[in-house]
Amino acid sequence: MGKLTIWIVFAAVLLVLPQIFDSVLSLSIFTQMTIAIIFALSYNMLLGQGGMLSFGHAVYFGLGGFLAVHAMMMIEFETLSFSITLIPLVGGVFGLLAALFIGSFSTHKAGTVFAMISLGIGELVAASSLILVSFFGGEAGVSGDRTFGPPFFGIDFAQDDHVYYLAAAWMFFAVLCMYLFTQTPAGRMANAVRDNPERAEFIGYSARRVRFISFAMAGFFAGIAGGIFAVNYEILTEENLNAATSGRVLLMAYIGGLGFFIGPVVGAVVLTLINSLLSNYTDLWMLYLGILFLLTVMFLPRGLTGLLMMHRVAWQLGRMRLLLLPYTLTAIPGAVFILGMIAMIEMSHAEDAEFVYLGLALAPAGYGSWALLLSVTAVAFFILRRTLPRLHEAWAEANTLPRLQGHKDGRP
Amino acid sequence: MxxxxxxxxxxxxxxxxxxxxxxxxxxLALAQEPIKIAFIDPQSGVFAATGESGFMVLDFAADYFYNDKGGVLGGRKFEVTALDNKSSAAESQLQLRRAISEGTQIVFSGNGSAVASALSTAIERHNRRNPDSQVLFINYAAVDPILTGADCNFWHFRFDAHSDMKMEVMTSHIAKNPAITKVYIIGQDYSFGKAVGDAAISMLAAKRPDIEIVGNELHPIGQVKDFTPYITKIVSSGANAVITGNWGADMVALGRGIMDAGLEVPIYTFYAAYDGITATLGEAGKDQIYVVHNDFANPVTAPLRLEFTAAYEAKNPHQDITQPRIVNALMMLATAIEKAGSAEPYDIAIAMEDMRITTMTGEELWMRRDDHQAFQNLNISVHTNEGINIDTDNSGFALRTEFVVPRDETITQSSCRMTRPQQ
Amino acid sequence: MIEVLIFATLNGLVTGLLLFMLASGLTLIFSMMGVLNFAHASFYMLGAYFAYSISLYTGFWPALIIAPLLVGVVGALVERYGLRRVHKSGHVAELVFTFGLAFLIEEAVQLFWGRSTINYESPTLLDFPLFTLFGQNFPVYKAFMIFISVSIFIGLYFVLTRTRIGIIIQAAITHPNTVANLGHNVPFIFMAVFGVGSGLAGLAGVIAGPVLTTFPGMATVLGSIVFVIVVIGGLGSLAGALVASLLIGLLQSYAIASDVGMQDLLDLLGVSFAADHPLNDIWRLTLPQIAPIMPFLLLVLVLIFRPSGLLGKREG
Structure with missing residues (x-):
């Protein structure tokens, strides 16, 4: 499959998705995903491609978004007149301006110094947003209305599907631009500076300048994401630029996988789904998210995408079917183990006398249910310990050319 | 492909x-189709305790008063779903869309005026843009006056007294006490904290011009590690009463700080009870904390309220009925549905306008047509362990009502200019 | 006015020394392992919650000893089975790991102890005013907090400068590879330092819990401030951490105690703005309002002009 085909398929999926899942809810989840994808990809320009760990990336998302809402308000009150389709660009421009200003002093150094400055700036901006009420609207935030302004081919964006297509179009454009950026000399140099700033300096590039360019671009795209957020939700509040939002984008990029262009996209999709769906089934969803995150950091340093990409060798060797049986054998006890653990966590948290889990009525107060769950989980764990080594062996075999020992590409 | x-x-x-x-x-199914209610409030995170207890009360009351007795409109039952808004304006909108796509037309919410205001705007817009799937907004706790003032809309009904009404009552109580001559105001640095300060100053000036405001301090919300420096200022100002709009951990820390410093002055507040706060203030805060609220506190004598509380606490031994106004809202909603003979938001809204119902405590609650603000008696209660018959947090302590302002005296001018949709 | 000054100084000292107990552990961990431990304040929170649960059975005093030990063990386990595994993926992975850990600990605390404020009280033995000045009590418990923090500082200083293990640790801070080459078990030293650092944070939680209220957000409130202190003080500098802790404690305390604001500055300059000036939010700012963000302002300024911190010798 050529690169062009991938982009065409990507565009087609974006077009078709809301036709398949056409409820109000799924539309709004898709729109949320497009925002998260741009934001996470822009974050990866810093961390994945530029090696700059930021704890304050929400600043550019939020500032872009706030300016976008103010622009929407100006359209509403007829101080300005342009199409609402350009609002994300307003966000992008102001994200860029903010990044140009802050980047001018924060990108002197990478590493801890950069991380700490980003943390400090993030806290400062978030705190100021509560103090400077006339611009940020204090705790209530500022809100606008997207339906004013000249209609775009007769569309006034009152309906959610119009907003989705607008967001998807901007997302496609932004992802394409960010991808192309990685192919430019500036994008390549960002990688070089991340890996070895001294060498980059030796061949005549200023590491500081390269970081500054990446930083500014990341601010621009974060601002676009903020602008789309403004159009979709029609409100921006302090939470859009505080540390929690900055933390969430780090989580997305990291869980997805920093080393791959597509990694943050995967992370954004998975986290949006967890955020919007899991929270309906359990109020402990944040706990599970935390566990998932820690396990990812510990066992999948290359993220979920890394896990998929590990199978490339086996795929190319045409030996995936060797893994099929061991995977199934591990997945069944694995799933039982995880479900058992979840059941115990949920049961310890249950308030009612009866607790229904997967159609099973459990009694948190009695010992019977606990004994049952404990034994099931323990058995699953025991079986898991037996099947994992077999998976390891199968993995080694699947990744090795016939009669060519010692070629391993990582382990599960 | x-x-x-x-x-x-x-x-x-x-x-x-x-x-x-x-x-x-x-x-075929229409007669039995449930009336869906979405309870959009925090169910996870730091503010989850309030959201969870609110949901449990609403869910229980729906069963206790209606579903177990055959429902409304000849057999339709209430189906309450909790949707977690994570205390966020954007999440609330997502959950609103979820509720809409599941066919819900009634939304309960209230924790946090910022969230409520975002929801109110979002619902008004949604109803304007999608007249075929309208939604009714029952606000049971958000107290920013603007919600039934400048930002009022036809779909929003508020069942709590707004902060200016509560402040009227609070300042009246202070004005009656000649011992209070110097008042210190401290609040969280955001719209509500500022509104409380401004209202207190202007109302005290009108009622007791001799009272001196010896301090008007704003502190960052949720950021203060240690309130002692603030308390030093309160002590050195010579204040003999403190007014605060603080809630949550900021309220506990402020209250405990004042008590630790040995400052024995009354503290007038809005949110110094329930969800662990009563237990934490405990003995130290006895007879020192005054809370303004609607729905009479202790000693409870109304039989309906006692029965309901007993039934609820039998089912949820670790819970309290923290916000009886949720039940008031549900009662008025059900009455309006029966009166309109329909569960369509527009019909319910029209029916609720100018409606009067009798609450569990036996007092009358009136929904004003002009701004959709509910009016009922307002009370000032004190944190104590004497003369109470329903305690809070299983701590032996609770609020005991000291001072009741009759409903008609709580009515303030409406500043709402409502645009009514044409149906 | 004088009483405000006196109490502001005392409060600043109490806060500053408390911050130091957290910062001392963090700076040791940071300088040895290069890990900025985001979860450090979470150990502080764990200390308070552990002590609360233990004190329900045994009272305050045994909890004062047991809870920090438990937190130390938890910390050592986290290092042994978590951080060490992540170590090979680089510093970013380690940092991100502690970031996730902080998130997880906060959720776990809510799972076990609930989301509300818990009623963790200071022991009745210390529940009386040490002295009363201008009508305000200074609780003896606060003096006790000062006493514990100062003892910790003296103890740490003694261990680090006068004992063999202290010298090895100091060497490991500046020359970790050389220390490993000399045959010391550096992974074990790491684990021990991480455990002790976490235990110190736990101890801070035990003694601060009753005063600063024990609730699930207590780690977040303090978390980034401790970071700020370590960076401002300078990496690997215990003395720097002490100076920065006291500086920030006193700075915040004085800022809150003060009554000045932009208005006074404008009056002094003879400038005034209309009542509806768009920037009135700025012109009406007061010093107490911005007190909590001053550490971050200081952080950014220090990092721009002196990246190695006040007393630090090397950059991160």
């Missing part, structure tokens, strides 16, 4: 068949 073009119409066909079936059966 050949899969897609053929799969899409097939899926579509499936969906159409499903819709056709559901339409065919809907005529």
């Amino acid at each position: 050949k899969l897609l073009p053929s799969a899409v119409p097939r899926l579509h066909l499936l969906a159409q068949i499903a819709t056709a079936f559901s339409l065919a059966f809907s005529g």
Whole structure:
């Protein structure tokens, strides 16, 4: 499959998705995903491609978004007149301006110094947003209305599907631009500076300048994401630029996988789904998210995408079917183990006398249910310990050319 | 990739068949179809305790008063779903869309005026843009006056007294006490904290010009590690009463700080009870904390309220009925549905306007037509362990009502200019 | 006015020394392992919650000893089975790991102890005013907090400068590879330092819990401030951490105690703005309002002009 085909398929999926899942809810989840994808990809320009760990990336998302809402308000009150389709660009421009200003002093150094400055700036901006009420609207935030302004081919964006297509179009454009950026000399140099700033300096590039360019671009795209957020939700509040939002984008990029262009996209999709769906089934969803995150950091340093990409060798060797049986054998006890653990966590948290889990009525107060769950989980764990080594062996075999020992590409 | 073009119409066909079936059966099922209520409030995170207890009360009251007695409109039952808004304006909108896509037309919410204001705006816009799937907003706790003032709208009904009404009552109580001559105001640095400060100053000036405001301090919300420096200022100002709009951990820390410093002055507040706060203030805060609220506190004598509380606490031994006004809202909603003979938001809204119902405590609650603000008696209660018959947090302590302002005296001018939708 | 000054100084000292107990552990961990431990304040929170649960059975005093030990063990386990595994993926992975850990600990605390404020009280033995000045009590418990923090500082200083293990640790801070080459078990030293650092944070939680209220957000409130202190003080500098802790404690305390604001500055300059000036939010700012963000302002300024911190010798 050529690169062009991938982009065409990507565009087609974006077009078709809301036709398949056409409820109000799924539309709004898709729109949320497009925002998260741009934001996470822009974050990866810093961390994945530029090696700059930021704890304050929400600043550019939020500032872009706030300016976008103010622009929407100006359209509403007829101080300005342009199409609402350009609002994300307003966000992008102001994200860029903010990044140009802050980047001018924060990108002197990478590493801890950069991380700490980003943390400090993030806290400062978030705190100021509560103090400077006339611009940020204090705790209530500022809100606008997207339906004013000249209609775009007769569309006034009152309906959610119009907003989705607008967001998807901007997302496609932004992802394409960010991808192309990685192919430019500036994008390549960002990688070089991340890996070895001294060498980059030796061949005549200023590491500081390269970081500054990446930083500014990341601010621009974060601002676009903020602008789309403004159009979709029609409100921006302090939470859009505080540390929690900055933390969430780090989580997305990291869980997805920093080393791959597509990694943050995967992370954004998975986290949006967890955020919007899991929270309906359990109020402990944040706990599970935390566990998932820690396990990812510990066992999948290359993220979920890394896990998929590990199978490339086996795929190319045409030996995936060797893994099929061991995977199934591990997945069944694995799933039982995880479900058992979840059941115990949920049961310890249950308030009612009866607790229904997967159609099973459990009694948190009695010992019977606990004994049952404990034994099931323990058995699953025991079986898991037996099947994992077999998976390891199968993995080694699947990744090795016939009669060519010692070629391993990582382990599960 | 050949899969897609053929799969899409097939899926579509499936969906159409499903819709056709559901339409065919809907005529039969309409009488028994539940009336869905979405309870959009924090169910996770730091503020989850309030949201969870609110949901449990609403869910229990729906069963206790209606579903167990055959429902409303001849057999339709209330179905309450908690949707977690994570205390966020954007999440609330997502959950609103979820509720709408599940066919819900009634939304309860209230924790946090910022969230409520975002929801109110979002619902008004949604109803304007989608007249075929309208939503009614029952605000049971957000107290920013603007919600029934400048930002009021037809779909929003508030069942709590707004902060200016509460401040009227609070300042009246202070004005009656000649011992209070110097008042210190401290609040969280955001719209509500500022509104409390401004209202207190202007109302005290009108009622007791001799009272001196010896301090008007704002501190960052949720950021203060240690309130001692603030308390030093309060002590050195010579204040003999403190007014605060603080809630949550900021309220506990401020209250405990004042008590630790040995400052024995009354503290007038809005949110110094329930969800662990009563237990934490405990003995140290006895007879020192005054809370303004609607729905009479202790000692409870109304039989209906006692029965309901006993039934609720029998089912949830670790819970309290923290916000009886949720039950008030549900009662008025059910009455309006019966009166309108319909569960359509527009019909319910019209029916609720100018409606009067009797609450569990036996007092009358009135929904003003002009701004959709509910009025009932307002009370000032003190944190104590004496003379109470329903305690809070199983701590032996609770609020005991000291001072009741009759409903008609709490009525303030309406500043709402409501645009009514044409149906 | 004088009483405000006196109490502001005392409060600043109490806060500053408390911050130091957290910062001392963090700076040791940071300088040895290069890990900025985001979860450090979470160990502080764990200390308070552990002590609360233990004190329900045994009272405050045994909890004062047991809870920090438990937190130390938890910390050592986290290092042994978590951080060490992540170590090979680089510093970013380690940092991100502690970030996730902080998130997880906060959720776990809510799972076990609930989301509300818990009623963790200071022991009745210390529940009386040490002295009363101008009508305000200074609780003896606060003096006790000062006493514990100062003892910790003296103890740490003694261990680090006068004992063999202290010298090894100091060497490991500046020359970790050389220390490993000399045959010391550096992974074990790491684990021990991480455990002790976490235990110190736990101890801070035990003694601060009753005063600063024990609730699930207590780690977040303090978390980033401790970071700020370590960076401002300078990496690997215990003395720097002490100076920065006291500086920030006193700075915040004085800022809150003060009554000045932009208005006074404008009056002094003879400038005034209309009542509806768009920037009135700025012109009406007061010093107490911005007190909590001053550490971050200081952080950014220090990092721009002196990246190695006040007393630090090397950059991160």
